[in-house]
Amino acid sequence: FPDAVEAVWSSGRPPLAPADIEFLRGEAWGEWEGALAMANLREQKLVLFRLSSDGRSIVDASVLLEGDFGRLRSLTPEPDGSLLVTTSNANNRDEVFRVSPAR
Numbered sequence: 001f002p003d004a005v006e007a008v009w010s011s012g013r014p015p016l017a018p019a020d021i022e023f024l025r026g027e028a029w030g031e032w033e034g035a036l037a038m039a040n041l042r043e044q045k046l047v048l049f050r051l052s053s054d055g056r057s058i059v060d061a062s063v064l065l066e067g068d069f070g071r072l073r074s075l076t077p078e079p080d081g082s083l084l085v086t087t088s089n090a091n092n093r094d095e096v097f098r099v100s101p102a103r
Helices: 027-032
Strands: 018-023 036-040 045-051 058-066 072-077 083-087 096-099
Touching (some): 027 045
Parallel strands (some): 018 072
Antiparallel strands (some): 045 058, 072 083
């Protein structure tokens, strides 16, 4: 596709298999307010990315969860700034849990 926009980021090898993304809202997140939160299926991680001012590059990253809940499927921001996270595991082991900034 000659008119396609080239990707500005790649998760590398193995790929993270992102499932959902949301921006963190609320002062309680401190320096991570406004960061991008990404739920990952394959790597079973919740990763935060702080973007550059133009949004075209990542200036910092942090892993909040890794492997504790299995495959992370969706993120839903709540009015208090927390995120509801759902899993996508086999054998009826799916969960919904809340991730909140440290208070």
